[in-house]
Amino acid sequence: MKKALRHLGKAMFAIALAGSAYIALLSGVQSVAFSRSPKIENQSQLELKLSEEREKLKDKIGKNIVITARLITDKDSSPTAYARKIKEGEYEIVLSNLGASEHSLKHELYHIADGHIENKGHLAYFFHNEPQAEIYALTGLKP
Numbered sequence: 001m002k003k004a005l006r007h008l009g010k011a012m013f014a015i016a017l018a019g020s021a022y023i024a025l026l027s028g029v030q031s032v033a034f035s036r037s038p039k040i041e042n043q044s045q046l047e048l049k050l051s052e053e054r055e056k057l058k059d060k061i062g063k064n065i066v067i068t069a070r071l072i073t074d075k076d077s078s079p080t081a082y083a084r085k086i087k088e089g090e091y092e093i094v095l096s097n098l099g100a101s102e103h104s105l106k107h108e109l110y111h112i113a114d115g116h117i118e119n120k121g122h123l124a125y126f127f128h129n130e131p132q133a134e135i136y137a138l139t140g141l142k143p
């Protein structure tokens, strides 16, 4: 029994280590991709980009779905990029000045398009939603 517990402890340690390495890799890929992506400078540019990007995902985003995007221009705000559901069929993407790039817009839009907002457990988030959104933002593939 003790030996079994020791094995279990080792296995859990290995899983935690692999998990941390994975998350570090994911955030590394994201920050490199972000720093190379064209910045979005203002609200009208954001809205224009949103409609272009939405068009590319029209096979996944129903016509009746409302998606708005908001640029936070407060100079003190930290880098932010997220998507949220406002109500049934209505979503919002929020990007801060520092977080606003074509890459982050694509990434957040894919979370909406692929239904990730509805399926947001921590495990789903790290091992499904995040890599999928990132693969789309980087490559245009729709995993």
Ligand SMILES: [Zn+2]
Binding pocket: 107, 108, 111, 129, 130, 133
């Ligand atoms: Zn994400």
